[in-house]
Amino acid sequence: xxxxxxxxxxxxxxxxxxxxxxxxxxxxxxxxxxxxxxxxxxxxxxxxxxxxxxxxxxxxxxxxxxxxxxxxxxxxxxxxxxxxxxxxxxxxxxxxxxxxxxxxxxxxxxxxxxxxxxxxxxxxxxxxxxxxxxxxxxxxxxxxxxxxxxxxxxxxxxxxxxxxxxxxxxxxxxxxxxxxxxxxxxxxxxxxxxxxxxxxxxxxxxxxxxxxxxxxxxxxxxxxxxxxxxxxxxxxxxxxxxxxxxxx
Numbered sequence: 001x002x003x004x005x006x007x008x009x010x011x012x013x014x015x016x017x018x019x020x021x022x023x024x025x026x027x028x029x030x031x032x033x034x035x036x037x038x039x040x041x042x043x044x045x046x047x048x049x050x051x052x053x054x055x056x057x058x059x060x061x062x063x064x065x066x067x068x069x070x071x072x073x074x075x076x077x078x079x080x081x082x083x084x085x086x087x088x089x090x091x092x093x094x095x096x097x098x099x100x101x102x103x104x105x106x107x108x109x110x111x112x113x114x115x116x117x118x119x120x121x122x123x124x125x126x127x128x129x130x131x132x133x134x135x136x137x138x139x140x141x142x143x144x145x146x147x148x149x150x151x152x153x154x155x156x157x158x159x160x161x162x163x164x165x166x167x168x169x170x171x172x173x174x175x176x177x178x179x180x181x182x183x184x185x186x187x188x189x190x191x192x193x194x195x196x197x198x199x200x201x202x203x204x205x206x207x208x209x210x211x212x213x214x215x216x217x218x219x220x221x222x223x224x225x226x227x228x229x230x231x232x233x234x235x236x237x238x239x240x241x242x243x244x245x246x247x248x
Contacts (some may be wrong), residue, residue, distance in 0.1 A: 001013050001014065001015060001016065002014065002015075002016050002140075002141045003134065003138050003139065003140050003141070004018070004020075004028075004030060004038075004140075004141075005028065005040055005134070005140075006023075006028060006040075007134075008025075008042050008106070009026075009027070009028050009040040009041065009042050009108075010040050010042070010108065010110065010130055010131060010132050011129075011130070011131055011132075011133075011134045011138070011140075012038070012040075012110075012125060012126055012129045012130045012131070013125060013129040014030060014038055014125050015032070015036075015125075016141075017032045018030040018031060018032050018036060018038060019031070019032075019033075026041060026042060026043050027039060027040065027041040027042075028040045028041075034163070035092075035093070035113075035114055035115045035118060035163065036112075036113065036114045036118055036122060037111075037112070037113040037114070038111070038112050038113075038122065038125070038126070039109075039110070039111045040108075040110055041108065041109045041110075041111070042106050042107065042108045042109075043106070043107055044105055044106055044107070045101070045105060045106075045107035048101075048107060049101065050081075050082050050099045050100055050101050050107070051071070051082065053099055053101075053107050053109070054071050054082045054084065054097075054099045057084070057097060057099070057109065058070075058071070058084060061084075061086055061095075064088070065088055065089075065090065066086045066087065066088050066095075067086060067087055067088075067089055067203075068084050068085070068086040069084065069085045069086065069207065069221075070082070070083055070084035070085060071083060071084050071099075072084075074098065075127075076098045076100070076110065076126065076127060076130050077126075077127060077128060077129060077130045077131060079098075079100055079130070079132070080100060081098040081099060081100040081110075082098070082099045082100070083096065083097065083098050083099075084096070084097050087116070087202050087203060089203045091190075092115045092116055092163075092176060092177075092189070092190040092191050092201065093113060093114075093115065094113070094114060094115070094116055094119035094202050095111060095112065095113040095114075095119070096111070096112050096119065096122070096123045096126075097109060097110065097111045097112075098110045098111075098126070102132070110126055110130055112125070112126050115163060115164075115176075115191055116183075116190055116191045116192065116193050116201045116202045116203075117163070117164045117177075117181065117191045117192070117193075119202070120193075162176070162177050162178035162180075162181055163176045163177060163191070164177055164178070164180075164181040164191055167180070167181060169181075173189070174189055175189035175190075176189065176191070177189070177190075177191045177192075183199070183200050183201035183203075183204060184199045184200060185200055185201070185204045185214075188201060188203070188204060190202070190203055190204075193205050193212065197212055198211075198212030198213075199212070199214075200212065200214055204218075205223075206221070206222050206223035206225075206226055207221040207222055207226075207236070208222065208223075208226045208236065211223060211225070211226060213225060213226075219234075220234050221234065221236075222234070222235075222236055222237075228241070228242050228243040228246055229241040229242055229246075230242060230243070230246040233245075233246055
């Protein structure tokens with residue numbers, strides 16, 4: 001692991017396999033050359049606010065075909081932010097983004113992206129280490145804009161190898177994953193959401209992060225245990241068997 005980032009944009013501890021692929025004064029992008037991306041961005045938006053700024057981001061991602069959840073208020077290593085989570089249902093790509101504004105009018109957006117097998121680790125890197133100031137004693141490694149190095153899988157011929165971390169099994173069918181790591185939903189080629197030991201990918205499992213059950217249907221985000229018991233309601237049950245609006 002290594003410290004990454006720069007002044008004004010912030011810093012975080014990320015894997016050494018992620019290298020700088022693009023940067024300027026307002027943004028910095030890291031990638032492993034495969035599916036993980038981390039970006040730090042900061043622009044002067046004195047006439048805007050985090051809600052409006054996040055709304056533009058959500059609109060852009062939805063325009064690209066993503067399903068976005070949020071925004072919700074969520075701390076980013078002690079910083080009050082607005083967070084959204086999302087995924088692209090036709091691809092095995094999930095993402096998380098945090099937006100906050102500092103007193104000088106600077107609007108920050110921190111974004112992490114990865115496969116369903118990787119996104120939870122990416123989120124953990126940022127949620128537990130992101131900071132606006134490099135801690136005393138922290139050492140930045142030399143970094144420059146470059147192409148990410150080929151991974152062991154790429155060197156060995158990644159076209160045939162499952163993309164799940166540390167797996168060397170062969171892919172199955174048209175999926176990028178082997179039979180062990182592929183979502184069990186019929187016709188789905190995404191990888192399983194490993195954080196909950198779910199048999200399903202993020203597109204088919206319950207939206208509750210700690211739940212691995214299959215959601216009720218593709219149009220309902222929660223499983224039967226977490227969906228409000230009120231007929232035709234599609235909200236999470238947070239008050240017994242009911243959501244806030246239908247609490248008894």
